[in-house]
Amino acid sequence: MLSLAYQTLPRIYWALLSLLVIGVVWLPEFRTLSNFANILDQSAASAILALGQAFVIAGGLIDLSVGQLVGLVVVVSCMLFEAFPGLGGLVVIAALMLGAGVGLLNGELINRLHMPPLILTFGMLSVLQGSIFMLTDRSVGLVPGWIGTLSNGRVFGLPVSLILVAICALGAWYVLQRSIFGWHLLAMGNSADGARKAGLDLAATTRIAYLVSGLAAGIAGLLVAGRLGTGFPNAGNGFELDAIVAVVLGGTPLKGGRVNVAGILGAVLFLGVLSNILNLLQVPAFTQILIKGLIVIAAILMDRPGQALRPVRRVGRT
Amino acid sequence: MSGGTGAAGAGSRATWAQRLPSLESSAVWLVLIALLILAGFISPAFFKLNYLMNLLRQATPIGIAAVGVTFVMVLRGVDLSVGAIVSMSAVVCAMVMNGQPENLWLGIMVAAACGTAVGLVNGLLIAYGRVSPFIETLGMSIVVYGLVQMGTGGTARGVVSPGFREALNGRLGGILPALVLCFLAAVLIGLFVQSRTRFGRGVYLAGANPAAARLAGIPINRVTVIAYALSGLMAAAGGIALLARTGVSGTNAGSGMEFDVLAAVVLGGTTFAGGRGGVGGTLAGVLVLFIALNLANVAGLPYAAQLAIKGLIIIVASAAHVWIGRRGGAQSQD
Numbered sequence: 289m290l291s292l293a294y295q296t297l298p299r300i301y302w303a304l305l306s307l308l309v310i311g312v313v314w315l316p317e318f319r320t321l322s323n324f325a326n327i328l329d330q331s332a333a334s335a336i337l338a339l340g341q342a343f344v345i346a347g348g349l350i351d352l353s354v355g356q357l358v359g360l361v362v363v364v365s366c367m368l369f370e371a372f373p374g375l376g377g378l379v380v381i382a383a384l385m386l387g388a389g390v391g392l393l394n395g396e397l398i399n400r401l402h403m404p405p406l407i408l409t410f411g412m413l414s415v416l417q418g419s420i421f422m423l424t425d426r427s428v429g430l431v432p433g434w435i436g437t438l439s440n441g442r443v444f445g446l447p448v449s450l451i452l453v454a455i456c457a458l459g460a461w462y463v464l465q466r467s468i469f470g471w472h473l474l475a476m477g478n479s480a481d482g483a484r485k486a487g488l489d490l491a492a493t494t495r496i497a498y499l500v501s502g503l504a505a506g507i508a509g510l511l512v513a514g515r516l517g518t519g520f521p522n523a524g525n526g527f528e529l530d531a532i533v534a535v536v537l538g539g540t541p542l543k544g545g546r547v548n549v550a551g552i553l554g555a556v557l558f559l560g561v562l563s564n565i566l567n568l569l570q571v572p573a574f575t576q577i578l579i580k581g582l583i584v585i586a587a588i589l590m591d592r593p594g595q596a597l598r599p600v601r602r603v604g605r606t
Numbered sequence: 607m608s609g610g611t612g613a614a615g616a617g618s619r620a621t622w623a624q625r626l627p628s629l630e631s632s633a634v635w636l637v638l639i640a641l642l643i644l645a646g647f648i649s650p651a652f653f654k655l656n657y658l659m660n661l662l663r664q665a666t667p668i669g670i671a672a673v674g675v676t677f678v679m680v681l682r683g684v685d686l687s688v689g690a691i692v693s694m695s696a697v698v699c700a701m702v703m704n705g706q707p708e709n710l711w712l713g714i715m716v717a718a719a720c721g722t723a724v725g726l727v728n729g730l731l732i733a734y735g736r737v738s739p740f741i742e743t744l745g746m747s748i749v750v751y752g753l754v755q756m757g758t759g760g761t762a763r764g765v766v767s768p769g770f771r772e773a774l775n776g777r778l779g780g781i782l783p784a785l786v787l788c789f790l791a792a793v794l795i796g797l798f799v800q801s802r803t804r805f806g807r808g809v810y811l812a813g814a815n816p817a818a819a820r821l822a823g824i825p826i827n828r829v830t831v832i833a834y835a836l837s838g839l840m841a842a843a844g845g846i847a848l849l850a851r852t853g854v855s856g857t858n859a860g861s862g863m864e865f866d867v868l869a870a871v872v873l874g875g876t877t878f879a880g881g882r883g884g885v886g887g888t889l890a891g892v893l894v895l896f897i898a899l900n901l902a903n904v905a906g907l908p909y910a911a912q913l914a915i916k917g918l919i920i921i922v923a924s925a926a927h928v929w930i931g932r933r934g935g936a937q938s939q940d
Contacts, residue, residue, distance in 0.1 A: 397921070401924075401925040401928065402925075402928055403921070403924050403925055404878055406738075406740050407878050407924050408921055410740075410917075410920065411917040411918065411919075411920035411921035411924070412917060412921070413917065414865050414913050414914065414916050414917025415913075415914045415917035415918055415921075416917075417913050417914075417917075418910050418914025418915070418916075418917060419914055420910075421909075421913060422908055422910040422911055422914065425910070526748075529741075529744060529745075574752055574755035574756045574760065575752065576752075577748060577751060577752035577755065578748075578749055578752030578753060578756060579752075580752070581745050581746065581749030581750075581751070581752055582749055584741065584744065584745030584748060585731065585737075585742060585745040585746065585749070588737040588738060588741050588742060588745070589731070589735050589737055591737075
């Protein structure tokens with residue numbers, strides 16, 4: 289039983305387990321239920337963003353603009369929430385459409401301009417950041433109470449955010465690893481040339497992948513807005529790197545062709561627990577930044593054909 | 607390194623004949639002239655030599671760093687850590703100088719060494735670790751930022767040696783700012799290296815066709831390491847120039863500079879596809895960038911719009927060069 293688990297779980301789960309053991313044994317504040325719930329709440333936005341990023345990375349693409357897109361959604365939604373107090377539901381829809389719209393724009397530009405996605409989304413990152421600061425240079429807007437429950441609330445003792453993430457994860461897993469679209473996406477990631485010659489519509493696949501990535505940013509943006517309570521223009525800084533690192537640590541190669549949703553969730557949890565432990569140990573903020581940078585570098589060093597991060601044996605289609 | 611739908615980077619291979627001045631390489635100079643004319647219409651002040659010199663002074667830190675990044679990009683790589691290196695070198699230089707006149711050169715050398723060291727690590731990781739330069743240098747910029755913050759506790763420390771700022775802010779003959787001289791010196795060094803050294807030739811060959819270059823015996827790993835180390839050194843020099851211009855001004859003075867540098871280099875014709883472009887184009891790119899941003903300022907656009915403009919420039923300039931490259935009669939993709 290244990291050997292089966294060892295062989296099929298992405299390696300990140302062992303790192304996660306070790307961290308949990310360390311935390312539970314050494315830090316009394318770590319063991320409380322409220323702390324665990326906190327970790328889940330704070331990781332929720334990253335998790336959804338990482339799931340969205342998984343779509344583009346699986347297809348051999350990448351989306352560096354999602355961080356600032358989250359920031360844009362946070363600022364815009366907070367402004368709208370404050371301006372139209374009764375129309376909360378519509379604002380949510382608007383936020384999701386903003387995310388999806390920008391994602392779609394990314395996809396279209398990549399299709400038409402034939403630019404490497406890395407460069408296009410990097411430029412888009414700057415465009416979005418500029419847009420945020422053109423809207424405001426300080427925190428703006430206010431979030432209605434019920435959005436707060438989305439990010440911080442509990443239902444039957446479980447965090448609402450956890451349920452949201454679970455639903456998104458299930459959806460992502462099904463689409464990426466069990467549906468025909470997912471199959472096409474992975475084919476494109478494996479070999480765009482081969483996929484095109486096999487007759488797949490690469491443009492449409494790219495478009496949808498970026499749409500999902502943008503939509504995920506929209507959802508994550510609402511979660512972040514709920515957690516912050518107001519619209520900070522810098523709210524999204526660095527989120528894209530967190531998402532990419534989570535995807536890579538979870539065993540999904542950056543060049544695409546393979547994806548592992550379970551691994552991504554494990555990696556997000558790992559990063560969340562690590563951050564929590566560092567906080568409880570009162571490691572200074574600047575040192576945590578340094579550690580984060582080192583993790584980014586370590587993650588990509590491990591994401592090489594040596595397959596240090598993938599399960600030993602693939603069960604079914606991974 | 608570039609992901610994507612297969613068209614990325616697999617585009618035209620420039621033969622040496624096509625690398626002679628063509629629409630592609632002279633495009634940016636044409637844009638520069640057009641922009642200057644446009645600027646002249648908006649305000650005759652643009653044509654004063656003083657204005658141009660001031661512009662170049664502003665552009666010096668970014669320009670020097672851009673010279674280094676040019677080599678990395680010809681090599682099909684990218685260096686996003688330059689902003690962090692600029693901040694780091696400004697801080698280190700000031701801290702080592704500590705207000706003592708005898709520490710002036712020591713401060714400069716230590717700062718340069720730190721920048722080169724970071725570049726060296728970048729190069730080693732990218733060449734031997736075979737990781738994506740984009741993500742690696744992004745991660746490194748976070749590491750450097752964290753280190754600088756840890757080392758300074760978050761507040762700017764250090765005092766510049768007396769005479770340092772005065773010397774570099776002076777003007778030769780009353781016209782040419784010393785900083786601009788440094789910028790032009792960096793450009794000249796860059797031009798020399800790219801066309802007259804084996805390293806420079808190796809960079810172009812490896813960027814144009816890595817597999818062929820390897821088969822031809824070019825030590826790609828060594829070339830890569832040197833290119834990134836050079837980029838780190840240039841970024842450090844840019845940081846020292848920034849220190850001279852603005853004095854001790856915080857621990858993150860170079861924040862966001864990688865966008866300016868990238869925009870300038872891409873404008874100048876050195877695209878992410880590698881193998882083409884060069885320092886001459888980068889010089890023009892820096893000029894175009896700063897004139898454009900200045901125009902935006904004069905036109906009343908908010909400062910935040912500049913961020914968006916830089917991003918747009920990166921996208922549009924890259925796409926334009928892809929488009930020009932395709933029209934240039936080179937082989938089509940795939």
